[in-house]
Amino acid sequence: MKLWDYDAFILDLDGTLIDSGKYHAQAFSDAVLAHSGYSLKPDEHHEFFGKHSTWYAETLNERYGLSLDPAKVLEYKRGRVQEIFRAELFSGAREFLELWHRKKPMALATNSPFSFVKPALEEADVLKFFDCITTGSDVVNRKPDPEIIEVTAQKLRVDPLKTLVFEDQLIGIEAARAAGARVVAVDNNQPVNYPVDVAVHTWRELLKLSEMQ
Incomplete structure (x- = not known):
């Protein structure tokens, strides 16, 4: 090249x-746990990479019958990223x-x-x-x-x-x-x-x- x-x-x-990516994935996982009690599996952390939080929240709702509010998950996730990101x-x-x-x-x-x-x-x-x-x-x-x-x-x-x-x-x-x-x-x-x-x-x-x- x-x-x-x-x-x-x-x-x-x-x-x-x-x-x-690891910080975004962790913050999203924390948001999902806080809003639903569901803990993401390790392979679902990797699945998050390259995805948008609202899309993935909706996907998890369909997959597991959760009641996540995508907008609230995104808001929580962004705040959490600010706390842990380096x-x-x-x-x-x-x-x-x-x-x-x-x-x-x-x-x-x-x-x-x-x-x-x-x-x-x-x-x-x-x-x-x-x-x-x-x-x-x-x-x-x-x-x-x-x-x-x-x-x-x-x-x-x-x-x-x-x-x-x-x-x-x-x-x-x-x-x-x-x-x-x-x-x-x-x-x-x-x-x-x-x-x-x-x-x-x-x-x-x-x-x-x-x-x-």
Whole structure:
């Protein structure tokens, strides 16, 4: 993969750049337990990754006959995330951003709300690397819809066809492809079966590829 061949990079946040998925999953589990008494199984924690809280609350209602109010679950979950979250960059991610800073336009495109994203980027001290940020608060349709990628490309004034998107979940890969962008799956040891035609690399591997070019 020749990274110089692309005009811009668009990165996902949760599970791609920062190790936040575990906090979101735990906060959702706490919300479900508080509102229904049901304790999520370990595999259901993994099932939450890449999903939206309201959708998953409704799914659990159907699966187990619970009476969760999705809006209340989401509110509780967001408050709980604020209590337990720590912004931890995956190994090699900072070095990758530092290497490409000012060499390529870089943007963030995430389903998470701006109220979570900005503090997370500030805590991780990476806000300075991004030319623009698009969050779930900025679009009508979240990933896997391509809107968030298309809007971000417009902000960067680049053609999605000449943009490389970094994602960790299938919904992000689907969104990038639907927008016409090339996508690389970032391998952060998550239980995801990536499409066979998608390149999969750790940040350390992507850093080595960058240094070779």
